[in-house]
Structure formats: structure tokens, C-alpha cells
Amino acid sequence: MKTVLKTENLHKVYSLGSFLRGVKINALDDVNLRVESDQPVIISLVGESGSGKTTLAKVVLRLIEPSSGSAVVYDQQVAGKGVRPAKREFLSTVQPIFQNPFEAFSSYRTVDSYLERTAMFVNGLSRTQAVGAMEEALASVGLKFVDVKGKYPNQFSGGELQRVSVARALIPHPQIIIADEPVSMIDASLRMNVINLFLSLKQKFSTSFLYITHDLATAYYISDYLAVMYRGCIVEFGEARIVLTNPQHPYTKLLLESIPSTKWKWVRKQMAESDIETKEYRFVGCKFHNRCSLAQDICIQKRPLAIKKADGRDVYCHFAE
Ligand SMILES: Nc1ncnc2c1ncn2[C@@H]1O[C@H](COP(=O)(O)OP(=O)(O)OP(=O)(O)O)[C@@H](O)[C@H]1O
Numbered sequence: 001m002k003t004v005l006k007t008e009n010l011h012k013v014y015s016l017g018s019f020l021r022g023v024k025i026n027a028l029d030d031v032n033l034r035v036e037s038d039q040p041v042i043i044s045l046v047g048e049s050g051s052g053k054t055t056l057a058k059v060v061l062r063l064i065e066p067s068s069g070s071a072v073v074y075d076q077q078v079a080g081k082g083v084r085p086a087k088r089e090f091l092s093t094v095q096p097i098f099q100n101p102f103e104a105f106s107s108y109r110t111v112d113s114y115l116e117r118t119a120m121f122v123n124g125l126s127r128t129q130a131v132g133a134m135e136e137a138l139a140s141v142g143l144k145f146v147d148v149k150g151k152y153p154n155q156f157s158g159g160e161l162q163r164v165s166v167a168r169a170l171i172p173h174p175q176i177i178i179a180d181e182p183v184s185m186i187d188a189s190l191r192m193n194v195i196n197l198f199l200s201l202k203q204k205f206s207t208s209f210l211y212i213t214h215d216l217a218t219a220y221y222i223s224d225y226l227a228v229m230y231r232g233c234i235v236e237f238g239e240a241r242i243v244l245t246n247p248q249h250p251y252t253k254l255l256l257e258s259i260p261s262t263k264w265k266w267v268r269k270q271m272a273e274s275d276i277e278t279k280e281y282r283f284v285g286c287k288f289h290n291r292c293s294l295a296q297d298i299c300i301q302k303r304p305l306a307i308k309k310a311d312g313r314d315v316y317c318h319f320a321e
């Protein structure tokens with residue numbers, strides 16, 4: 001079996017302000033995830049704003065170094081001890097799609113120049129060979145090379161441009177695509193197109209996805225696994241259907257209750273910076289205790305470890321049923 005994603009004791013601390021009066025933030029606070037599979041899988045990562053989702057994505061994409069801990073993606077070491085693959089080898093395994101396609105492409109460059117660069121640098125193709133790779137990748141997202149060639153980002157709609165980003169990510173035939181809120185900037189009516197595209201790419205090319213979202217409805221719709229994060233910690237992790245139909249962590253329950261069941265979507269809550277300052281950095285208990293109806297003294301004194309349930313999920317709670 002392949003290790004699709006494995007993190008062990010992953011920590012990322014950000015220090016803000018000066019040394020003496022500064023604030024420390026645990027963006028990732030002992031994250032342990034493990035997904036092994038021979039089939040392509042879609043892993044969703046959900047949690048409110050500031051919970052550390054993008055930080056985890058950046059570690060996986062090797063855009064930032066964690067403070068400690070290790071991470072493996074498709075058998076490639078991305079953080080911690082071990083041999084790190086060369087950049088080109090890494091990019092042929094792991095590819096990103098970002099939230100805002102208009103930021104992913106410079107407005108002064110034609111979008112096909114990005115695709116061409118990926119084909120030449122990552123796949124090692126000649127300029128002539130790159131055309132074939134671009135045609136193939138664009139066709140698999142429902143676009144034609146002739147319609148894309150020579151155009152600048154502002155000549156596309158958000159949905160179309162996000163398809164071009166997906167095509168670019170597909171050129172190296174990666175094993176996994178890391179998609180950080182890939183549809184949140186796209187018109188609501190086009191979101192499902194991109195989501196369905198992910199499902200079809202999973203089948204057609206055996207591509208796995210790490211799908212980061214605020215939208216529980218799409219997470220439920222496409223994921224095989226689901227990790228729920230709260231302030232840098234995983235609170236519940238397991239098969240998506242199991243977690244979402246029968247949540248066991250009080251925070252997962254709260255998330256599901258706080259949204260109308262017909263439309264699983266929750267409003268972004270902006271967290272006050274003071275909420276997540278150094279005090280919390282030193283806090284050893286459960287971070288959810290002050291919002292939890294089950295909380296007892298032990299929740300303030302001791303961080304709950306993962307409890308492995310019979311259905312395979314991990315629940316980080318002293319009192320989860
Ligand atoms: N470069 C940075 N410097 C300092 N703090 C940072 C930095 N990047 C992220 N943080 C902090 O780390 C925490 C986690 O941020 P992160 O962006 O990973 O959250 P997120 O779950 O992706 O949130 P959102 O849903 O809003 O995208 C937040 O408290 C954030 O303020």
C-alpha cells in the first residue's frame with residue numbers, strides 16, 4: 001500500500017512581534033494523520049478560519065518548513081528525517097491548485113506560458129512536445145488548446161481559469177493534487193463543475209486530492225476521508241461518510257449543527273487574534289474546552305490523545321461517546 005499522506009507530530013509555530021512582547025501561534029499543534037491506499041483517494045480538510053488548513057497544505061507542498069515533526073506524501077519525504085526528493089521529482093508527484101486563479105497567474109503573461117513551463121520543466125519535454133501535453137491536459141478539463149493559446153487571465157471567467165489551473169496541475173500526471181479552497185472564489189453556479197471534475201479525474205487518471213474547504217456539503221459529496229481541524233489540532237479524522245453522518249467530537253457536532261442540513265455550508269468566522277495568542281501556545285488542555293458542553297477539569301489539564309474507534313476513526317476527546 002502506498003502512503004498517500006502521513007504526518008507525525010507535525011508542529012508549526014509562528015512568532016509575531018518582538019522577542020519580548022511577541023506572540024506565538026501554534027498554527028499546527030501535533031498533527032498526526034495517516035492515509036494508506038492503493039486506490040486514489042480524496043481527503044478533505046475542514047475547520048474554521050485560522051485552524052491551520054493552509055499551513056498544513058504549505059508543509060505538504062514544501063512551501064514552508066514545519067517547526068518539528070515529519071510528513072510524507074506518496075512515499076516522498078516532505079518534512080523531517082529522510083531523503084527529500086529533488087524539486088522536479090517532487091513536482092511530478094505533488095501539484096497545487098490555489099484558491100484564486102487570478103492570483104495564480106500573472107495578468108501580464110499568457111496562461112499557456114504557465115502550462116508550457118510546467119511541461120518543459122517538470123516533464124522535461126521540448127517546446128514542440130509540450131504542445132501535445134497541453135492539448136491533452138486541457139482536453140481532460142473540457143477546454144481546447146486553440147481556445148486558450150495566447151490568452152491572458154482576464155480573458156477567462158473564474159471557473160474557466162480554475163479549469164486551466166487544474167489542467168496545469170495535471171500536466172505532470174501527479175499522484176496527488178493539493179487544492180486549497182479551489183472553488184471558493186468561483187461563481188456558485190460553476191462550483192459543482194470543478195468538484196465533479198475532481199471526481200472524474202480521480203477515476204480517469206487515478207489522481208488523489210487533498211481538498212481544503214469550508215464547505216461541508218462538497219466535502220461530503222467527494223471525500224473518502226475527512227479531517228476536522230480546530231486551532232492547529234486534528235479533532236476528528238476518519239472515513240468521510242462515517243464522520244459526517246455520525247460525528248463524535250463535540251466540535252464536529254457543532255459544525256454540523258450550525259448549518260442547515262439542506263445546505264451544508266458554514267459561514268466563515270474570523271477569529272480575533274487575541275484568541276490565539278501565547279496563552280494558548282502554552283495551554284496543555286483541550287483547546288475546545290471553553291466551547292464544549294462536556295468539558296470537565298481533565299479537559300483543562302490534559303490534551304486528549306487520539307482515541308481509535310472500532311470504525312477506524314480517530315477522535316481527540318476525553319468524553320466522546
Ligand atoms: N506567515 C504567517 N505568519 C504568522 N502567522 C501566520 C502565518 N500564516 C498563518 N499564520 C497563522 O497561523 C494560523 C493558521 O493559519 P492558516 O492560514 O493555516 O489557517 P486556515 O485554516 O487556512 O484559515 P482560512 O480558512 O482562513 O484559510 C492562523 O492563526 C494564522 O493567523
Ligand SMILES: [Mg+2]
Binds near residue numbers: 053054055
Ligand atoms: Mg487557508
